[in-house]
Amino acid sequence: MTVINELTLVVSTNFSPTPGPRKILEGKFSGEEFRESCLEPKLKEAIEKNTKLLIDLDGTAGFGTSFLEEAFGGLIRINKYSYEEILNHIELKSVEEDYLIDDIKWYLKDAANK
């Protein structure tokens, strides 16, 4: 699949420099909130425009694993996107914490396998 142009989502500036817990109930800046307010609408736009969404994870205070799992795994579990659809339309950037990219891909795979 060829994709043109690129949309960008910088977590630290478009959402919060201090990403928090998994669920909205558990505290501010949760993965659930991020998915609902930023990630899913942007991904939807990217799919509609057939472009890639570049998600920049650098510049934050740090991520809890539950935030990432809920945000990305939730796209499959809650928003019912397919694993392939997501992989075709997102690109992850994490220079400061390179392991986050593998972790997110794994969360997506895990959610797809359930």
Next chain:
Amino acid sequence: MKKFFTGVDYKSFNQKRSEDRNIRRLAHKKWKTTKLRLELGLAQEEIKEKKSFKNKYPNYVKVIAPEVFSFIKNTNEVIELIEHLKKLYDSNQKVYVVLEHVKETDYSAIVVLLSIMVKFKTKNIDFNGSIPSENEPRQMLEQSGFFKNLYKKFTEHDSYDISTIGPNGIHTHAAKKVDSALSSQIITSATKYIWGEARRCQGVQRVLIELMQNTNNHAEIGKLGEKHWWLSVNQDKNSKKVSFSFVDFGVGIFTNLAYKPTESKFYGWVQKLSSKIQYGNNADLLELILKGELHRTVTGEHYRGKGLPGIAEVMRRNQISNLHIITNDVFCCASNGIYRTLSNSFSGTFVYWELGEDNDSHKRVNTSSID
């Protein structure tokens, strides 16, 4: 007159009076025996002191803090103290913690003491304590805000902030929810002390979020956001180090594991694990958890940085140092590979670590955005 003393009324009155006197006499005898037994071998001065304490603090129960008042160095005795205080809290007993014999203390015990004090005060149970005679522990306790808050009133809140401002400030925070903005602020002030500038430490942030999330989700079986987490942060005046002491008084890691619900990935973990790996006790089990072996064996998947193994991974990445964990009957110094079974069991989870110049950090991209 003779008729009066031999009358039925008088005889019954006399009988009752004699019985009452006997009861009083026996009660007094019992009290005297106990008193003498308690005073046996005590110097007159001590007896006097006891009496004056009783007059000054009536109905208080004296609890003596150990000489080495450190959760890390003297775990068993501090657990004993916590469990004793817990029993007194449950029975609404007023408490006086004797701290004057404390020769050595550190922040691992101070966070515990502060949290217990607030717990008593929110339940309106009097809580008091003496000042350590030794200079160093006295200063440390003063800086922690313990004495400053002893006479304050506390009401039940979702979060508390006990801070003292000074060159060697100890700040204690408590909450029920995950507060990533607060943890980021704490890291900012820690890094300013260590490196002289605000930096980001994603490893410390991850540890704090994972621990807060664990308290919120698992401290009480089947209930969310029931227990407070407590965090004390101290800037070490002798070295460019900041220590973090995190505690919750939940059920602890192993009790939580024992009650995994049927829908959990970890349900039936004992059978799954013991069929593949031999382990002797909870100390061995904690080692397996931190290495990610429990997760891998039970779920057949990699743990991907989640929970406790994720915290150990942060240490292996050199994002934190000197990681200690105390939970239920296990003491662990993960940095040195020490896993020990304790003779007393702590109902809760305690985690201690340090951040210093040798640990990884990232320069701030935009100093105004993360605060």
